[in-house]
Amino acid sequence: MNPLENLVLKASELYQTTAFAELQIGNVVMILIGITFIYLAIAKHYEPLLLVPIGFGVIVGNIPAVSGMALGVYDDGSVLRFLYFGVEKGIYPPLIFLGIGAMTDFSTMLSNPRLVLLGAAAQIGVFLTFLGALVLQFTPQEAGAIGIIGGADGPTAIFLSARLAPKLLGAIAIAAYSYMALVPVIQPPIMKLLTTREERLIRMKPPRHVSRRERIIFPIAAFLICTLLAPGALVLIGMLFFGNLLKECTVAERLANTARTAMIDIVTILLGFCVGCSTSAQHFLTKQSISIFVLGAVSFAIATAGGVLFAKVMNLFTAEKINPLVGAAGVSAVPDSARVVHMIGLKEDPHNHLIMHAMAPNVAGVLGSAIAAGVLWSQLAK
Amino acid sequence: MNDDNGVAMIPERMLDWQPLFEDHGIPLAIMGLCVVFAALVLVRVFIGLLPRIIAILDHFYPDPSAQSDSAPKPKVVPYVMPEQIPVVIAAAVALALKVPHRIVRTRELSQEELSWSLEGRRQHHASHRIHPRDRR
Numbered sequence: 001m002n003p004l005e006n007l008v009l010k011a012s013e014l015y016q017t018t019a020f021a022e023l024q025i026g027n028v029v030m031i032l033i034g035i036t037f038i039y040l041a042i043a044k045h046y047e048p049l050l051l052v053p054i055g056f057g058v059i060v061g062n063i064p065a066v067s068g069m070a071l072g073v074y075d076d077g078s079v080l081r082f083l084y085f086g087v088e089k090g091i092y093p094p095l096i097f098l099g100i101g102a103m104t105d106f107s108t109m110l111s112n113p114r115l116v117l118l119g120a121a122a123q124i125g126v127f128l129t130f131l132g133a134l135v136l137q138f139t140p141q142e143a144g145a146i147g148i149i150g151g152a153d154g155p156t157a158i159f160l161s162a163r164l165a166p167k168l169l170g171a172i173a174i175a176a177y178s179y180m181a182l183v184p185v186i187q188p189p190i191m192k193l194l195t196t197r198e199e200r201l202i203r204m205k206p207p208r209h210v211s212r213r214e215r216i217i218f219p220i221a222a223f224l225i226c227t228l229l230a231p232g233a234l235v236l237i238g239m240l241f242f243g244n245l246l247k248e249c250t251v252a253e254r255l256a257n258t259a260r261t262a263m264i265d266i267v268t269i270l271l272g273f274c275v276g277c278s279t280s281a282q283h284f285l286t287k288q289s290i291s292i293f294v295l296g297a298v299s300f301a302i303a304t305a306g307g308v309l310f311a312k313v314m315n316l317f318t319a320e321k322i323n324p325l326v327g328a329a330g331v332s333a334v335p336d337s338a339r340v341v342h343m344i345g346l347k348e349d350p351h352n353h354l355i356m357h358a359m360a361p362n363v364a365g366v367l368g369s370a371i372a373a374g375v376l377w378s379q380l381a382k
Numbered sequence: 383m384n385d386d387n388g389v390a391m392i393p394e395r396m397l398d399w400q401p402l403f404e405d406h407g408i409p410l411a412i413m414g415l416c417v418v419f420a421a422l423v424l425v426r427v428f429i430g431l432l433p434r435i436i437a438i439l440d441h442f443y444p445d446p447s448a449q450s451d452s453a454p455k456p457k458v459v460p461y462v463m464p465e466q467i468p469v470v471i472a473a474a475v476a477l478a479l480k481v482p483h484r485i486v487r488t489r490e491l492s493q494e495e496l497s498w499s500l501e502g503r504r505q506h507h508a509s510h511r512i513h514p515r516d517r518r
Contacts (some may be wrong), residue, residue, distance in 0.1 A: 113429035120422040127411035137398050140406035213445050219411045222425050257483050364422060371421050375414040380406065 022064030026281025034058030057276015073277045084274045091157035092271040094239040099264025102256045103245025108359040111207035120365025121310030122330030125150030125303025126372045136290045144376035149176045150299030151369025152331035160373045170278040171289040175296035182338040191328045194274035194308045198350040202323040215248040221289025303331045329358035332365035
């Protein structure tokens with residue numbers, strides 16, 4: 001073998017040890033999607049805390065592994081596989097719920113309890129999409145996991161899909177978080193379409209003062225009510241109300257502070273990054289993923305419409321009117337959908353501040369989607 | 383589309399309505415929605431009863447923090463705003479609006495308006511930046 005042939009052979013061997021040898025067009029597409037997520041997060045500020053980790057995870061997950069090396073989330077023994085364990089086994093979502101609970105102020109809900117029902121109404125998106133997915137020939141387990149996208153609650157969607165449809169976890173998680181990031185784009189047209197200007201101008205009465213005792217009793221009692229009816233929601237709702245109790249009791253401030261700051265940040269990083277890593281083109285770029293994205297968008301739109309329309313129905317029977325925009329916050333994208341409601345309300349009337357009223361159905365939506373997930377899990381688990 | 387024998391194949395059916403009418407179809411969806419509504423209706427009822435429960439609880443076991451609220455409060459001295467504050471507010475408004483304006487009056491928030499948890503409000507407002515959709 002002459003030196004030139006030897007050089008070519010060595011170059012070829014070297015090429016085979018690079019990721020270029022296994023790189024496919026699908027991986028390139030996914031890397032571009034990852035870069036787009038990072039761009040949207042940085043330039044447009046769409047859910048940056050989620051889209052930056054997910055976007056970078058998508059890039060990492062689409063670098064092809066060299067044969068014989070355990071690198072990706074699907075390779076036994078790899079570091080990413082161990083990190084992904086928390087997603088696969090549903091460990092991260094409850095921890096995120098703990099942090100959310102430690103951040104959530106239920107005073108909004110306690111001061112105007114009828115708004116709780118809007119959080120239930122928005123869950124119609126979950127169940128109609130579940131039916132839509134069945135019609136599209138997904139299995140009942142897959143349909144349940146897809147339907148929960150309409151809850152607009154990323155951790156809940158991951159939790160349920162990890163149990164019911166692990167193969168679809170990546171697509172469902174990306175769809176759920178994408179639509180959560182696109183709340184300011186998806187919701188306003190639906191809200192405007194379903195409400196008149198007069199309805200958008202409705203002012204709601206200021207909330208009453210909620211005592212500390214009420215705020216301490218509520219998480220315990222609401223946990224008992226919700227989980228006795230839907231035990232499947234035990235983990236998510238339990239952690240949510242546990243975090244809230246830590247916050248409201250005021251004697252465990254250190255724990256509450258850790259739950260709502262360092263801990264939720266760490267888990268969000270791990271969850272977002274690992275979910276991104278799980279979207280390798282071979283697992284993600286399928287016809288099923290496209291169907292999931294379409295169904296997710298439909299689910300989200302129905303959920304928004306469900307909340308708005310239910311608020312209008314409630315107005316037919318109550319003297320004290322509800323601004324129907326608030327119903328759109330029944331999807332549990334906290335606090336984005338409440339903020340969108342606030343912004344739309346301000347556009348109509350610069351002095352009508354709806355944010356606190358919208359937070360009531362917003363946190364009720366978190367409960368509603370967790371209960372819906374619990375019901376679907378208990379009914380569909382094999 | 384033809385198969386190997388040249389026989390026309392029927393395209394795979396994309397929509398299948400049959401699963402809707404099985405146990406895990408419409409019945410499950412209706413049941414699930416009912417459970418969600420039932421749970422949140424019960425939560426709503428409980429919240430409605432909560433002030434009464436608190437009143438009964440207070441009767442037997444008074445809340446120390448509430449007692450301190452009901453204790454005689456020190457006489458409130460009317461607050462007189464220093465001149466510098468309206469000047470600073472006016473300067474900030476001028477900088478933000480960049481149009482002619484006039485501050486007509488300022489007022490202190492009432493107790494009712496302060497009822498929201500300041501910490502919760504701060505967190506909700508600080509968690510994400512507000513971006514008007516028509517920004518340039």
